[in-house]
Amino acid sequence: MNRSITNAIRYVMDNWLPPAIRDSRWFMYPFFHIWFKGKNVRLYMDFKDIAYTLTEEQFSEIYRNLDCLAYDRPTDMNMPSIKRLVELIDKDARNLLDVGCGRGFLLNYIGEHTQLATTGCDLYDSVPTLKKAAYKKGTIYKLPFVDKEFDVVTCSHTIEHLRQLPDAINELKRVAKKQLIIVTPCQRYYYFTMDLHLNFYPIAAYLQKEIDIADNTCENIQGDWVYVGNLEK
Secondary structure (H helix, E strand, O other), rough: OHHHHHHHHHHHHHHHOOOOOOOOOHHHHHHHHHHHHOHHHHHOOOHHHHHOOOOHHHHHHHOOOOOOOOOOOOOOOHHHHHHHHHHHHHOOOOEEEEOOOOOOOHHHHHHHHOOOOOEEEOOOOOOOOOOOEEEEEEOOOOOOOOOOOOEEEEEOOOOOHOOOOOHHHHHHHHEEEEEEEEEEOOOOEEEEEEEOOOOOOOOOHHHHHHOOOEEEEEEEEOEEEEEEEEEEO
């Protein structure tokens, strides 16, 4: 399902429904059942309760086995936020790393619209859909790159899923020289969220405090925060 459509549905549910109804099990069960195609519904409904009790392997296994209505879409980002991200890239940058690159949609778009040397990093052994970008397997908690190796580091629709968020943010900042660009949903907390998110940013200040880069901008682009932290003047 298209990201813009799911953003609109989420906005209506999260902002127009009374919280007592929106976050009740009986009301949300049919939505979870449809979204996850009737598979492991109770597991996903109680994901927030169990997420921090799992080993890293068990946690990753849940995502590897995930089958939902969003599975076939090429990216979780909406196109306006992708275009805005590209506009905000430092004009003097020469290379860019995308952490949590998934199937490479963002990297391919950047490759088509800039002259940057691009690299992707994710948990997969390989990403055959990448067109121009190099690829290196790795975890966001211990990136396989030296300090300040990339002028720009991007990370989209990833930090909302992380259990050790400060460690991940520190790693992203470690390998970035000029800019750290993070895209994450503008979303308020509810227990029953079908996206399996653990971290929520209903206002920009929450995200700005989490990343902690003094020189930054944070824009809401159709339901996504596009955060840019400038590390070097």
